[in-house]
Amino acid sequence: MKKRRPSEVLIVEDESITRMNAAEALTQIGFRTREAGDAREALQILGGNPNIDLLFTDVDMPGAMDGLDLAKRVHHDWPAMELIVTSGARTMGTTVLPDDGTFLPKPYFTDRLIQIVRKKLGRRNRG
16 A cells, blocks of 8 residues: 655745644644745745645745735646744735635634644545
């Protein structure tokens, strides 16, 4: 029987403590995580890592591209990738997010993040 690889999550967040907390919570339950501080770095990571299954991005970040634009670009370039978008400054409904993206308002509990990630990636692993 072939062993299934752990799902990989890219966390894009300019606040390093918030990013590390999310990565630690997901790593502790068996996900592989990669971290980026802005959209430019995230796109570099995505370009070299075809195994990333889910993008978790903050909206408000430094640089030319915010997290919502990043999510739209990822949806266009990697349409199978699951998307979670977070923000403490804005709220957004599903009509603003690409495809089946999920909005997680800040501040959030890592248990809620884990629940959403498991739901999104569990759906993929069943199908």
